[in-house]
Amino acid sequence: MIPRRKHNASSGSLPAPDDKTASNDYILSGSESGSGAGWRGWRGWGGALRRRLNRKTLHKRVPLTAWLPQYTGERALGDLIAGVTVGLTVIPQSLAYSNIAGLPPQHGLYGSFLGCFVYIVLGGCRAVPAGPTAIASLLTWQVAGGVVEKAVLLNLLAGLVELLMGALGLGFLIDFVSGPVSSGFTSAVALMIATSQVKDLFAITVTGQTFLQQWISVFGNLHAAALWDPVLGFGCIALLLSMRRIGMVQLGGATPSTRQRALNRCCWLLGTCRNAVVVVASGVLGYWFVARHGASPVRLMGAIPSGVPRPSLPPFSYVRADNSTAGFVDMVAELGSGIVVIPLIVLLEDIAICKAFSDGKTIDATQEMIAIGTANIANSFVQAYPGGGSLARSVVSNGSGVRTPFNGLYTGIMVILALQFFTQYFEFIPKAALAAVIISAILFMVEYHVIKPMWRAKKLDLIPGIGTFVLCLTLPLEMGILTGVVVNIIFILYHAARPKFFVEMLKTERGVEYLIITPDRCLMFPSVDYVKKLVTKSAGGGAPLPVVLECTHIYSADYTAAQSISQLTADFHARRQPLYFYNVKPSVCSIFEAVAKPEHFVVFYEDAELDRLLAADERLQPRKPPVGHA
DSSP states (O other): OOOOOOOOTTOSSSOOTTOTTOOSOOOOOTTSOSHHHHHHHHHHHHHHHHHHSOHHHHHHHOTHHHHGGGOOHHHHHHHHHHHHHHHHHHHHHHHHHHHHTTSOTHHHHHTTTHHHHHHHHHOOOTTOOEEOOHHHHHHHHHHHTTOHHHHHHHHHHHHHHHHHHHHHTOGGGGGGSOHHHHHHHHHHHHHHHHHHTHHHHHTOOOOOSSHHHHHHHHHHHGGGOOSHHHHHHHHHHHHHHHHHHHTTOOTTTTSOOHHHHHHHHHHHHHHHTHHHHHHHHHHHHHHHHHHHHSSOSSOBOOOOOOSOOOOOOOOSOEEOTTSOEEOHHHHHHHHTTHHHHHHHHHHHHHHHHHHHTSTTOOOOHHHHHHHHHHHHHHHHTTTOOOOEEOHHHHHHHHHTTOOSTTHHHHHHHHHHHIIIIIHHHHTTSBHHHHHHHHHHHHGGGOOGGGHHHHHHHOGGGHHHHHHHHHHHHHSOHHHHHHHHHHHHHHHHHHHHHSOOEEEEEEEOTTOOEEEEEEESSOBOTTTHHHHHHHHHHHHHSSSOOOEEEEOTTOOOBOHHHHHHHHHHHHHHHHTTOOEEEESOOHHHHHHHHTTSOTTTOEEEOSHHHHHHHHHHOGGGSOOOOOTTOO
């Protein structure tokens, strides 16, 4: 064994042995060349790397290593059932979501297999099948405008933003999207998605970017609607809602018999796979019409390329409609704020799903950012558009008995098999049936049920919620959500700038009256002028009494607050009115003392000290008359 050398404390090039950053392993200098020295150097790097990448960090950043050693046959069976069930759901959903994004249907399937494989290794939630979502699809349509090249590049850039947010620990940014803003946004998106499917439901042309523009176009073109498309579409909606209701049937109450449990399971399976049942049935109907009559009375999806896409770099340029070429910089400029907004919304949806199915465990938002970001980056190499965790698929996965993220393997395999062998049959699926699948699912995303609790809890929360809802329907979605977040931040800043005060008249043990003023939060620059004004006003009425500012709830302050405190103490000293500070935290006290004059800034921590301070304060002693005064 090659002995390890100790660092020389007198050397300036290496740290001393007692330095906390020092290591017994190091790379030898150039003068100590040779194969043995080089080997020792690499060995030193290996030791440092092993210390950094300990078991806990490995389990945290590669969650697969934590649950795989405990993987059992029972868990494998649960994952298999869940993965296959989700696969039956994700295939028709992906085809429909591509329509929402304004892209050819195969691109939804392209984003439904590779991301699942990535999430198995990096994902931290058992019930999150990564893939296209309704919200991400609608945002992709609004940002990319149905251009495949822009949508694929958007996926790459969104994944890089998500990965960077995870690396920098920027998960707190999602906290700025409050519950009311999220509910308003989700409800507006649901109506937008339903509206985007009206064109396929009635087989008409619809133009416009916003909710109002599209409905104006719908009413303007409704006279050109086909007959059988809406008949099939509304029939499929009715069937889907009925099957959803059947899936909720529970025979036998709390203690069902064996037969009743079997029937309950069959009803649940029928309700869970309702999308696949309706899509397959309508596809068979479309195939029968084409085979029997040579044409279909309803619009069909048309030919879909078969096979798994060959991995390739995302496009960094594309040809516009006017035959001009847009380069990478032009594409980024055209994508605009969507490069940041879409990752935030995708992560918000994904983390909300993780919390819903976490079984009480803490969610690592940073790891979810890394997992979803890496999944989207990988998906961009197979021509997919942005996606993330889907609530609908997560509910199906959880209800199917999922145990670990390994269920994504079976879901991804089913999508690959569908791409390889069944895309030739997808062309017979009626567009109205896919529109019905989306509309029947999206109706339950409108969160009208939160209005009453908000009204009862805090009516002001309705302002950012309803404001976001209205703005998302009248403006582009990314502008609506950003405006809602800004309004919410304004509410937070106003709340921070107007702290509440509790003013009481108390007496010391010696009977000296004084005012005690207690603010309920920290002192920062938005609130200092308000605090100063309120303290001066409270202390100025009637005979001037000693004032105690109770600082228990002031856990932080800044330079502006310290300046205000310094001016406040100087004003009180000038009018000979004592001002004391009670229970100031050391970190806050050091900030105040750095600006305020020591003789004016008086702090105490025990009630008994107040009597001593009042007795020694010369400002409370009666003034002696001048010498010679009659």
